[in-house]
Amino acid sequence: MSTAYFYSITGIIIFTVGLRGFIIYAHLLRKVIAVNVMGAGIFMFLIALANRNPNGIPDPVPHAMVLTGIVVAVSATAFILALVVRIHAATGQTNFEEIYNNDKEAKP
Numbered sequence: 001m002s003t004a005y006f007y008s009i010t011g012i013i014i015f016t017v018g019l020r021g022f023i024i025y026a027h028l029l030r031k032v033i034a035v036n037v038m039g040a041g042i043f044m045f046l047i048a049l050a051n052r053n054p055n056g057i058p059d060p061v062p063h064a065m066v067l068t069g070i071v072v073a074v075s076a077t078a079f080i081l082a083l084v085v086r087i088h089a090a091t092g093q094t095n096f097e098e099i100y101n102n103d104k105e106a107k108p
Helices: 003-025 026-050 060-089 096-106
Strands: none
Touching: 003 026, 026 060
16 A cells, blocks of 8 residues: 555545534534544645655645645634634524524524
8 A cells, every 4th residue: 555545545534534523513613623624634635646646756736735725724714713702602602503493583
């Protein structure tokens, strides 16, 4: 088994673990963590994809995409966490089910 194959399979597994967490959990902070885990899986898969040349020289484009993706992921996480704080301040809830049920009861 080559190193690139191992990294790509590991990236896919990490992505599916994050996707499972995103689907199963209703708590907003757990969903944010799951999205970050999914991003880590995608980054690992892109790094494995960069090592596909037979002469051993990796492709620099996926590496640049991963670096850009890390910057975007950090800023998006900060924005989402600020929204979670605002939602918690406005509703006092951090679960989707409770927020959705309270919103349905408030409307006539």
